[in-house]
Amino acid sequence: MSMNFNRRTFLKAASGATALPLLGHVRHARAATSRVVVVGGGFAGATAAKYVAQWGGPGVSVSLVEPDATHVSCILSNLVLNDRVKYAALGFNHSMLHQRYGVELVRDRAVAADPVAGKLDLASGSTLAFDRLIVAPGIGFDPVPGLGTPALQAMVPHAWIAGSQTLTLRDQLMKMANGTTVILTIPKAPYRCPPGPYERACVIADYLKRKKPRSKIVVLDANPVIQAEPSAFLNAFNVLYAGRLEYVPNAEVVRVSFEGSRRVAWVRNGASEIAYRCDVLNHIPRNTAAPLVHHLGLANVGGRWAGVDPLSFESAVAPNIHVIGDAQGTGLPKAGHIANCEAKVCADAVVRMLNGWPIDEPARLSSLVLNSACYSPITYTTASWLNAVFAYDAGSGLMKRVDASFGEAERHSTKNFEQMFKWAERLFDDTFA
């Protein structure tokens, strides 16, 4: 869809839209003097667009560049695999950001940017002018030897960006015969959602236990230990799913091959490799910032993630460009809840910077508190959770975990399972509405 089409739709809808009372900050873009462009309409980008538009006032216009009409939430997407949540319930469009806050929606893909000239190039050939650019495109993956073509990649879904691969993996699990084996691989940290793969292991093991009781799941973890909620997951692996789930630490998959309908995951073992054979392979390749971040030359942290100033999420290498969400490399966990928090810190900084106000006054520094909450399903009816608060630490100049706030649920429970939906529904609303 062309930019002009969106502009026209925007103007038409904005004139007829009615304001809703959201903390008294509702506004519609008019007589713009500063332009903020946000790339990516996921947890980080959608939140940033909403809050820059609310806090920027009439002097700031906001455009959101996102190629997909519907963003599919990764959060809760493991529950699509066992049919506990309907896939359609996890799709969010951005129309509310447009109607309520006047965000201009641009259905396009960002391909290049010039931070000094303030120009963003889009795949359609159009350009957008910006004073500040917020880049929130999520993650990409290292290439996997043996999975060089899209057809092969579709046979071995990661389902780590929710979307068609989520459904592919679900269908493979539903179709597999009782008695066959699933392998789930976990990439080296840092990757998107620290508890996510272990949670997926539990969801799949629970599904097998109920529907394919002679089948088993092998979890090949490239890391030496469970990366999050160790007590919940150790208990699940060793007790709830004993005999059904095999957990292998220090198992880094280096390539994938096929033997008829079977898949082989090859694990590094010194100078040689060990073959793990299965019928369904859910290989999550090593994560890196989304391709756009690499194209823009922003991935200066280990060649994988975008280094940023934690006060503003402004890139360490390019002025006027901010990077938030999973693509940034501050060391904050790569998770949707905290991506929403990062977006608010960034939105606040962008508005201040456009106004020429400082971002490092003590009262602002003491307002940099970010929250992270993850709910992890353990069985079909129970869940656990992980909590952490991060705050700006003047000594190190970093966002630091407040240790007293860090912990996991005492036990998995049906109450946590219910609260998981309250929590997610609210996060979805704060992000997309």
Place this chain on the structure above:
Amino acid sequence: MQKMGKSVALALCAWSALALAAPEDDRLLASQCLGCHAADRTGRGGFDRLTGETAAEIAEEMIEMRAKSGAKNIMHLQARGYDDDQIQRIAQWFAVNAGSPVSGRSGDDDEDESEHRAKAKSASGRRVSPTTRR
């Protein structure tokens, strides 16, 4: 316990006069609560609605939760991420800026389904809930 909480809250009110933070600072600090709590008429989902409460009530609740040990409730851990001054600033912000509650009372963890659904209707997406058990 109740009495002690009140006196703490009163003391905090007195401190708030000393707070130097600008409205934008408080707004940023408080906005992070909206990931889990609605604070207006249209917001959906989440835990206790931050509407219809005085600053003293909000601060008192957070301080009580912060003092709880263990990990029974996720909010007990969240509260431990904040110092007294931050709690007071958050409480003031919501007491002044949050919309009035839909039902005439502040929501709570046990709010009934129909009320919840009524609130949900006004917003964009569909309600996300698990499929029935099979």
